[in-house]
Amino acid sequence: MISTVLDSKTIKKLYKRMVSIVGPENVHRQETDKVLNAHDAWPLSEAKLRAGEMLPLADLLVFPSSREEVAAVLVAANELEIPVTPVGGGAGTCGGTLPIYGGIQLDLKRMCEIYEIDDQSMTIRAQAGVVGIDLEEHANRHGYTLGHTPTSLRASNLGGFIATRSGGSMSSLYGKIEDLTLGLEVVLPDGSITKCKAAPRQSVGPDLRQLFIGSEGTLGVITEATLRLFPLPEERRFRSFTFPNVHSGLEAIRNIFRIGITPSIARLYDPEDAAMSFSMHFEFEEGHCMLLLGFDGDKVRVDFDERKSVDICAKLGGTDLGEGPSKRWWEHRYDMYYPTRLTTSGYAIGDTIDIVATYDKLERVYDSMKKAMEADDAIVMSHFSHMYQNGGSIYMIFFTSQPSAETAWATYKKIWDDGVAACLREGGTMSHQHGVGLSRSTYTEDELGSLFPVLKKIKEVLDPKGIMNPGKLGLGVRK
Amino acid sequence: MTFDETLAEQIRLCAACPKMCRHVCPTFFAWRSDSPTPHGRALLIHQDLVGTRKIDDRGIEVLYQCLECSHCLTWCKPEVDIASIVEQKRKELVAEGRRPGGLTEMAQAIKECHNPFSEPHESRNNWLSANGKKKGKSLLYFVGCTSSYREKEIAANTVDLLESLGYRVLVAGGSQGEWCCGSPLFRTGDVELGMELAQHNTEMLNRMNAEEIIVTCPGCFRSLSKDYPANGLMINKRVRHISQLLNEIKESLPVFDFEEKITYHDPCHLGRHSKIYDEPRNVINRVSGSKLVEMERTRENAMCCGNGAGLRTLFPEHAKKIGSERVRQAQSTGASILVTSCPFCKNMLGSQAENSLTVLDLPEFVLMAMRGRKLKTH
Numbered sequence: 093m094i095s096t097v098l099d100s101k102t103i104k105k106l107y108k109r110m111v112s113i114v115g116p117e118n119v120h121r122q123e124t125d126k127v128l129n130a131h132d133a134w135p136l137s138e139a140k141l142r143a144g145e146m147l148p149l150a151d152l153l154v155f156p157s158s159r160e161e162v163a164a165v166l167v168a169a170n171e172l173e174i175p176v177t178p179v180g181g182g183a184g185t186c187g188g189t190l191p192i193y194g195g196i197q198l199d200l201k202r203m204c205e206i207y208e209i210d211d212q213s214m215t216i217r218a219q220a221g222v223v224g225i226d227l228e229e230h231a232n233r234h235g236y237t238l239g240h241t242p243t244s245l246r247a248s249n250l251g252g253f254i255a256t257r258s259g260g261s262m263s264s265l266y267g268k269i270e271d272l273t274l275g276l277e278v279v280l281p282d283g284s285i286t287k288c289k290a291a292p293r294q295s296v297g298p299d300l301r302q303l304f305i306g307s308e309g310t311l312g313v314i315t316e317a318t319l320r321l322f323p324l325p326e327e328r329r330f331r332s333f334t335f336p337n338v339h340s341g342l343e344a345i346r347n348i349f350r351i352g353i354t355p356s357i358a359r360l361y362d363p364e365d366a367a368m369s370f371s372m373h374f375e376f377e378e379g380h381c382m383l384l385l386g387f388d389g390d391k392v393r394v395d396f397d398e399r400k401s402v403d404i405c406a407k408l409g410g411t412d413l414g415e416g417p418s419k420r421w422w423e424h425r426y427d428m429y430y431p432t433r434l435t436t437s438g439y440a441i442g443d444t445i446d447i448v449a450t451y452d453k454l455e456r457v458y459d460s461m462k463k464a465m466e467a468d469d470a471i472v473m474s475h476f477s478h479m480y481q482n483g484g485s486i487y488m489i490f491f492t493s494q495p496s497a498e499t500a501w502a503t504y505k506k507i508w509d510d511g512v513a514a515c516l517r518e519g520g521t522m523s524h525q526h527g528v529g530l531s532r533s534t535y536t537e538d539e540l541g542s543l544f545p546v547l548k549k550i551k552e553v554l555d556p557k558g559i560m561n562p563g564k565l566g567l568g569v570r571k
Numbered sequence: 572m573t574f575d576e577t578l579a580e581q582i583r584l585c586a587a588c589p590k591m592c593r594h595v596c597p598t599f600f601a602w603r604s605d606s607p608t609p610h611g612r613a614l615l616i617h618q619d620l621v622g623t624r625k626i627d628d629r630g631i632e633v634l635y636q637c638l639e640c641s642h643c644l645t646w647c648k649p650e651v652d653i654a655s656i657v658e659q660k661r662k663e664l665v666a667e668g669r670r671p672g673g674l675t676e677m678a679q680a681i682k683e684c685h686n687p688f689s690e691p692h693e694s695r696n697n698w699l700s701a702n703g704k705k706k707g708k709s710l711l712y713f714v715g716c717t718s719s720y721r722e723k724e725i726a727a728n729t730v731d732l733l734e735s736l737g738y739r740v741l742v743a744g745g746s747q748g749e750w751c752c753g754s755p756l757f758r759t760g761d762v763e764l765g766m767e768l769a770q771h772n773t774e775m776l777n778r779m780n781a782e783e784i785i786v787t788c789p790g791c792f793r794s795l796s797k798d799y800p801a802n803g804l805m806i807n808k809r810v811r812h813i814s815q816l817l818n819e820i821k822e823s824l825p826v827f828d829f830e831e832k833i834t835y836h837d838p839c840h841l842g843r844h845s846k847i848y849d850e851p852r853n854v855i856n857r858v859s860g861s862k863l864v865e866m867e868r869t870r871e872n873a874m875c876c877g878n879g880a881g882l883r884t885l886f887p888e889h890a891k892k893i894g895s896e897r898v899r900q901a902q903s904t905g906a907s908i909l910v911t912s913c914p915f916c917k918n919m920l921g922s923q924a925e926n927s928l929t930v931l932d933l934p935e936f937v938l939m940a941m942r943g944r945k946l947k948t949h
Binding site: 120125127244426430 | 586
């Protein structure tokens, strides 16, 4: 069993060992560094910090520079049975990098090398610690895009994308990170370095690459990846429609995908979110939903896709608002990620439950979750985004402001519990792109059902001492 | 507690941010840790303010791992000026006697020698030739410590240039002449000593008989034009950066074909802190007869050279790493000449460029054009 609180003798021994691997300047044991590096962007962590609470701290922060150093750190941790929490950009929203049982925070930020672009195959290889925007800008300089633009792009990094099965705002067209990752390098808990070759498709048993994509540091440490690239689109065009209700808007999206058109952006804002996000800037009927569409490609293709989509929207009762709202959203898409006075005052707390479901269940999931969360005194506003041929995701955004920390944290948990329960009851899947981390860890068993024991067995085989990110993804949770 | 409710709110916003500016923070680039970042600094101050935990010695170090470049502000939608907040916190630390030792030594040097390099004050104007021009509009050149002691050719070239343009240039020498402007002290929290220098310089400048004051160092420019008035000291003459003067008379400047691509580095004190972006560019374009090639990160989004706010004094290797990255960014434009408008930036960038790029301060660049001298580029 791994230790939960390290004694000073063990910490001293561990420090010495870590220093021998990465050098003294890359091992930190001062409390200030532990505090400043402890948290990701989980709203509960941020709210607790604002409220003056301390978060769980690691015993040591270790910053490796190579796969070999990562391997040596894991060998030592395994030997000493010390928990290891891998850290990427620290931009996750689920508390996945909180070192809840102490031990080592293994921070990959120094591993930020971008290697060659393979023009012929349209791929790029990079170390896990490269920040998303640096990778995207590098690709842009060579005429490519990764097509992966999550709102956290400036803070999140490649390893974090892959570890959490991240999705960008244009995942409808370009895919999520699991679609974009062709090759992968992972250091296993015993220190062995494994590589999944970059191949467009393969037929050599199960796709083991996918085992590590979304493993959230519980099965190993992602150190390098090869990603797909796309030529920068010749044209990106925007179009916006309002619909009288969620149903008609969703029908429009479903029918657009059904005839084989794949917009880069397809986002439907429910009446509350539409009012919040667009009513200050555009005139439209109160209580209506807002559909944002984006089309990427050459002019001929964009013309065709846009024309067909406009026809479908018009037939289903949509009112054409031109490019305005959609273009504005694109230009301001990072704005909502900044804190505001409202969302940081007192014991205010908000979060997003990013669920996903097939079209046959999507509206029911939305209705049930909204009802359940509103019953807990939450303000709920939602948009359907990351849409695909067979269904899509809903961003169930909630906000509550409470008189005390105690009631705020309890209400927050109740909204999550009831929201996720409603999602699962209606056949939805509890996360589309944010991952599980700590915030959803306790729901993992219910979500995976009969597959959860399979995941546990895999974990036991790869990480018999349970050193890797314990407490996350429903694995290694201690009472 | 020195922060009022509004500032406390600003600090809370920054401490609660999912790090939307961290990717441009030069100290994040240098350390690749969440500690020396805008968010890290805000969280430290927030926790101190709400009583979660006091700032310890390592916390002080983190607060001094900031260049005060305000690049973060460019990317901050709520417009939290965390660099100013850090500067305010530094004042408190200095008052408590908790400033890092390296900066106490620097302050001592400034107090004793009137420059941060511990050089004798008597040698401040050793670069100056005795044959000054006696006619023309009189300009009082506030030289600054970097040009006086470390980049003397900038000082000499500036006088040559201004005299060639028909001005009479005065430099305040002697024990009651020019002292350090106080910038290194204002930026690192020692306002008390900074104001002693400011008081001296203001009296000296107000005594001098000249039509206006010209500075080449943006650190001095910010001190004279912003810090002094903010602290109640008014200079009785117009203070301009040399790029503003040269821009005003750009039609009379010579044109010279440098036959090389030229790029420009925005000094933080001149750009983000004083909003002077176009003037040096106009001068470069006029003098070279061609449009300069911009770096990817430019103007409000320009990366700091790494030399500011005591960073090079306390953490020289990390400061040089930042300077080296800025040089790399300049090289990636394909330019062979990197012009800046700051002796301090030139000092850092020049040292990191070695033989890969010719780094020049704006007056040097214009003087070369005037002399029609071909540059030795690499």
